[in-house]
Amino acid sequence: xxxxxxxxxxxxxxxxxxxxxxxxxxxxxxxxxxxxxxxxxxxxxxxxxxxxxxxxxxxxxxxxxxxxxxxxxxxxxxxxxxxxxxxxxxxxxxxxxxxxxxxxxxxxxxxxxxxxxxxxxxxxxxxxxxxxxxxxxxxxxxxxxxxxxxxxxxxxxxxxxxxxxxxxxxxxxxxxxxxxxxxxxxxxxxxxxxxxxxxxxxxxxxxxxxxxxxxxxxxxxxxxxxxxxxxxxxxx
Amino acid sequence: xxxxxxxxxxxxxxxxxxxxxxxxxxxxxxxxxxxxxxxxxxxxxxxxxxxxxxxxxxxxxxxxxxxxxxxxxxxxxxxxxxxxxxxxxxxxxxxxxxxxxxxxxxxxxxxxxxxxxxxxxxxxxxxxxxxxxxxxxxxxxxxxxxxxxxxxxxxxxxxxxxxxxxxxxxxxxxxxxxxxxxxxxxxxxxxxxxxxxxxxxxxxxxxxxxxxxxxxxxxxxxxxxxxxxxxxxxxxxxxxxxxxxxxxxxxxxxxxxx
Ligand SMILES: Nc1ncnc2c1ncn2[C@@H]1O[C@H](COP(=O)(O)OP(=O)(O)OP(=O)(O)O)[C@@H](O)[C@H]1O
Ligand SMILES: Nc1ncnc2c1ncn2[C@@H]1O[C@H](COP(=O)(O)OP(=O)(O)OP(=O)(O)O)[C@@H](O)[C@H]1O
Ligand SMILES: [Mg+2]
Ligand SMILES: [Mg+2]
Numbered sequence: 001x002x003x004x005x006x007x008x009x010x011x012x013x014x015x016x017x018x019x020x021x022x023x024x025x026x027x028x029x030x031x032x033x034x035x036x037x038x039x040x041x042x043x044x045x046x047x048x049x050x051x052x053x054x055x056x057x058x059x060x061x062x063x064x065x066x067x068x069x070x071x072x073x074x075x076x077x078x079x080x081x082x083x084x085x086x087x088x089x090x091x092x093x094x095x096x097x098x099x100x101x102x103x104x105x106x107x108x109x110x111x112x113x114x115x116x117x118x119x120x121x122x123x124x125x126x127x128x129x130x131x132x133x134x135x136x137x138x139x140x141x142x143x144x145x146x147x148x149x150x151x152x153x154x155x156x157x158x159x160x161x162x163x164x165x166x167x168x169x170x171x172x173x174x175x176x177x178x179x180x181x182x183x184x185x186x187x188x189x190x191x192x193x194x195x196x197x198x199x200x201x202x203x204x205x206x207x208x209x210x211x212x213x214x215x216x217x218x219x220x221x222x223x224x225x226x227x228x229x230x231x232x233x234x235x236x
Numbered sequence: 237x238x239x240x241x242x243x244x245x246x247x248x249x250x251x252x253x254x255x256x257x258x259x260x261x262x263x264x265x266x267x268x269x270x271x272x273x274x275x276x277x278x279x280x281x282x283x284x285x286x287x288x289x290x291x292x293x294x295x296x297x298x299x300x301x302x303x304x305x306x307x308x309x310x311x312x313x314x315x316x317x318x319x320x321x322x323x324x325x326x327x328x329x330x331x332x333x334x335x336x337x338x339x340x341x342x343x344x345x346x347x348x349x350x351x352x353x354x355x356x357x358x359x360x361x362x363x364x365x366x367x368x369x370x371x372x373x374x375x376x377x378x379x380x381x382x383x384x385x386x387x388x389x390x391x392x393x394x395x396x397x398x399x400x401x402x403x404x405x406x407x408x409x410x411x412x413x414x415x416x417x418x419x420x421x422x423x424x425x426x427x428x429x430x431x432x433x434x435x436x437x438x439x440x441x442x443x444x445x446x447x448x449x450x451x452x453x454x455x456x457x458x459x460x461x462x463x464x465x466x467x468x469x470x471x472x473x474x475x476x477x478x479x480x481x482x483x484x485x486x487x488x489x490x491x492x493x494x
Contacts, residue, residue: 017481017482018482055477060477062480084456105428107428
C-alpha cells in the first residue's frame, strides 16, 4: 500500500513564554506511517497528544523537531519548510480535517458552509450545493435548517455540519478528531459508513475515536500515542 | 491557480524614529490571497500599509507589483502619476479613518460613482443604480444617497468607504481596520461580503486589524508586528493556535475567542 503520511522522529514541546518559559513536552520521537485505503486510529489517554499529533499533520501545529511528509500530487512533500502557498494547496487538494468543533462563520448559511471546500476547488455553486445537500440529508440535518447559519445549532448538529464539510471533498487524506463525540447512535453509524466508503475509495484516514464501538468498526490499525513520561520510561 | 505573486516585498524599511515604523519586512502576496497584519498599537501596521500602497516612500527596500497588464513594476521607481493611476484603477485603499478615504464635500452616491467614473463609466443612470446597489450591499439606507458623508455616522462612513473602494472590482485592496467602528452585526455582514468578493473576484487583500477573530475569518496568512518588526508569520490558524513568539502568545491569550 502506498504511503500517504510519513512521520519521523516527531517531537512536540510547547514553550509557554509568558509563564516563565515553562516547557510542556507532549511527545517525543514519534514514527508513524499512514497508508492509502487504511484507517489508523490514534489511541491514548487524555492529554497524551492525540489532537496535537493530528493538528501537526494538518500544519496547524508546528513540530519542535522531526519531519512530516504527505503525498501531494503524487510526491511526498515535507510540511516543514513548505511555503504558505504549498500548504494552502495541500489543504485544498490533499488533506481534509474535521476538527472537534465547528468554527462558525457569521451569517453564512449551512449549505454554503458545507459546500465551501468544493467551491474552493472550483466546482460550480449549484453542483457543490447539491452535493452538500446529499451529505446533510445523510446526516439527518433537516432541510429547513440548511439556509440558516449553524451558529445557533445544537452541539450535535454543528458537529454533523462539520462532518459534512469534511467529507464533501474526496481528499486523499482525511484527519478526524472525535467526529462522533456528540452524536447519537444513528448519526454515529452514518459517520462509520462515510469513513468506510472513503477508505474503499483509497483515502488514508487518521482519526481519534473515544467510542470503542466506533473504533472497532473503523480501525485497520491502532497507533498508541505515548505521553512524554511514558516514552521516557520505555526508552530507559 | 496563478503562481506569480502580485506583490513581492523585500526588506522594506520606513522609520519615523528608531523603533517607530516598519523595519526589514519581506513577504509575497498572491492573487486571491488575504494577508492579515496584526500587532499592538504603534507597532507600524499603518506605516507598512502606506508604504505598500504607494502613499509613503520607504527609506529602503523594494516592492514589486505585477500589473493587470502582466508587467512587473518597482512601485517606487514609478512616476507619481502612474502610482496614482494604479491606486485609482487596480487597487482599493480603505483607510483607518473613513474621513481620509471619502470626499466629504459630495454626496454618498457620488462618492461611489466617482470611483466608477475613474474607470470609464459615464452614464448617469447607470452610475446611480450601481451606487444604490452598493449602498444596499453594505447595508446603508439608499434614502441617504444624496446626503453628504458629513451627515453619516462613523460606522456609515466606514461602510461608504468600503463601497467606494470595491465598486470598481479592484484586484488588490489595502484595508486599515475596516471594521473598527462598526457594530457587530454590520461587521459580520461586511466580513461576509468581503469573503464573497475575495473568492468570486480573486481579490487580493492586505488587511490590518487588531481583531484576531476578523483575521481568522478573512486571512489565510498572518504577519505579527511588534515595535516595527515582524516577529512571526505563517498560516493564520497556525500562528493563532500554536504561536511561537512570546508576543504572539500574549496577544492570543489576551483575547477570549479567536
Ligand atoms: N496550543 C497549545 N498550547 C499549549 N499547550 C497545548 C496546546 N495544545 C495542546 N496543548 C497541551 O498538549 C497536551 C496534549 O494535548 P492534546 O489536546 O493533544 O491531548 P489529547 O490526547 O487529544 O487529549 P484528549 O483525549 O483529552 O482530547 C496537553 O497537555 C495540552 O494541554
Ligand atoms: N508621520 C509620522 N511622523 C512621526 N512618527 C510617526 C508618523 N506616523 C507614525 N508615526 C509613529 O510611528 C509608529 C508606528 O505608527 P503606525 O501608525 O504605523 O502604528 P499602527 O501599528 O498602525 O498603530 P495603531 O494600531 O494604533 O493604528 C508610532 O509610534 C507612530 O507614533
Ligand atoms: Mg484531543
Ligand atoms: Mg494604524
